[in-house]
Amino acid sequence: MKIKYELLKQDKNCKARYGKIHTNYGIYETPMFMPVGTRATVKSLTKEELIQAGSGIILANTYHLWLRPGEDVIAKCGGLHKFMNYDRPILTDSGGFQVFSLAKNKEKDITEEGVIFKSHIDGKKLLLTPEKSIEIQNKLDSDIAMSFDECPPASASYEYLKNSVERTLRWAKRGKMVHSNERQSLFGIIQGGAYEDLRKLSAIETVKMDFDGYSIGGVANDGESKEDMYKAIDYSIPYIPEDKVRYLMGVGEPIDIIEGVIRGIDIFDCVLPTRIARHGQAFTRKGKINFHNARFKEDLTPVEEGCDCYTCKNYSKAYIRHLITTDEMLGGRLLSIHNIRFLIRLTEELREAIKEDRVLQYKNEFLKNYNNKNSVGDNS
RNA sequence: GCGCCAUUGGUGAAGUGGUUAACACGCUGGUUUGUGGCACCAGUAUGCAAGAGUUCGAUCCUCUUAUGACGCC
Numbered sequence: 196m197k198i199k200y201e202l203l204k205q206d207k208n209c210k211a212r213y214g215k216i217h218t219n220y221g222i223y224e225t226p227m228f229m230p231v232g233t234r235a236t237v238k239s240l241t242k243e244e245l246i247q248a249g250s251g252i253i254l255a256n257t258y259h260l261w262l263r264p265g266e267d268v269i270a271k272c273g274g275l276h277k278f279m280n281y282d283r284p285i286l287t288d289s290g291g292f293q294v295f296s297l298a299k300n301k302e303k304d305i306t307e308e309g310v311i312f313k314s315h316i317d318g319k320k321l322l323l324t325p326e327k328s329i330e331i332q333n334k335l336d337s338d339i340a341m342s343f344d345e346c347p348p349a350s351a352s353y354e355y356l357k358n359s360v361e362r363t364l365r366w367a368k369r370g371k372m373v374h375s376n377e378r379q380s381l382f383g384i385i386q387g388g389a390y391e392d393l394r395k396l397s398a399i400e401t402v403k404m405d406f407d408g409y410s411i412g413g414v415a416n417d418g419e420s421k422e423d424m425y426k427a428i429d430y431s432i433p434y435i436p437e438d439k440v441r442y443l444m445g446v447g448e449p450i451d452i453i454e455g456v457i458r459g460i461d462i463f464d465c466v467l468p469t470r471i472a473r474h475g476q477a478f479t480r481k482g483k484i485n486f487h488n489a490r491f492k493e494d495l496t497p498v499e500e501g502c503d504c505y506t507c508k509n510y511s512k513a514y515i516r517h518l519i520t521t522d523e524m525l526g527g528r529l530l531s532i533h534n535i536r537f538l539i540r541l542t543e544e545l546r547e548a549i550k551e552d553r554v555l556q557y558k559n560e561f562l563k564n565y566n567n568k569n570s571v572g573d574n575s
Numbered sequence: 576g577c578g579c580c581a582u583u584g585g586u587g588a589a590g591u592g593g594u595u596a597a598c599a600c601g602c603u604g605g606u607u608u609g610u611g612g613c614a615c616c617a618g619u620a621u622g623c624a625a626g627a628g629u630u631c632g633a634u635c636c637u638c639u640u641a642u643g644a645c646g647c648c
Contacts, residue, residue, distance in 0.1 A: 293609090
């Protein structure tokens, strides 16, 4: 079946929405955070650990699975869910983001037909087109496929972004034409940088094509400012039908998730929780903490007091710091579990706040504790 | 006891009679937003075993002492 979004409640003071997504694998509440499992694995975590962290939909990546092991291998293994033993919904990103960063010469390699780039594995020259991306995703048999888009940073010129938006619309149409998996939903992607007219154009034209959900792209690359990200959301949201899921791609930091929810976003994905975990850092209510810091050497408290995650219930900061500084793989694993749980719990709390019309209040309370970067630790 | 060689930061070490002693590791901070790259950025010896001397100037030359390795008695 195609996914269906059921809007149940909107905060009276902002655009934050509480709702349910009906999928092939059950019903999930929004706002929701999707852990990223690029190569059919949320790095280092098992299915049980993901579920224990409260994970619903997860994200996998078309580009990576296309190169290895190949969509046909996965199809022969019974599709992505069976292959990776995840019996909850899976969304596949189209590869647009990867391919854009791999294309050396943007002007030359990004053509109307598709994107020419070199494989990061063997340097082979490849062409990914909107049709190819959708065909691969059909075979992977994810629950949600993403349109193949061009993903330029907000810092690109207006001229570039305008052409890019128009091309992305043509690509979306082509992808939709070949989409043939009956049980798979297809999302459109709104581009346009931080320009109001481009976002409007992109949103209206994408919505006209009638996708099963919509996402806002181009907001989490090339170090663009948070202001631009928020603008991109504000300029896009008004044109997305209320009964469709809104997905903000690649975001993000706790603050950005809260700001996104306030602006009407339903689902998020981000590599940060697992990436910073592997680099020894953790999200906490007080801010990000770095386990390389010597002050944790003999700290027997959990990563975060009051956290209900497996890591916090079982291990101390001192032990995790030891694992991180000795480069033991368990360290990154334990912090990944915590960080994913942290973001999922954040969305759970936002749901409750929406039900009580206090999302703005929730944000202020969160910021009061979180935003003091210099006194992030809790050894004070 | 005699001879010979060595002694540079937390570690392994490079190096030069002349402004800020290389590099690596470690350590200390920081960065990371639809994950090609699992990393990147920054800081980290007021001192070259100790003392004295030569010199305009010594970590680098000379002497003494200390410590250590090797050889001989």
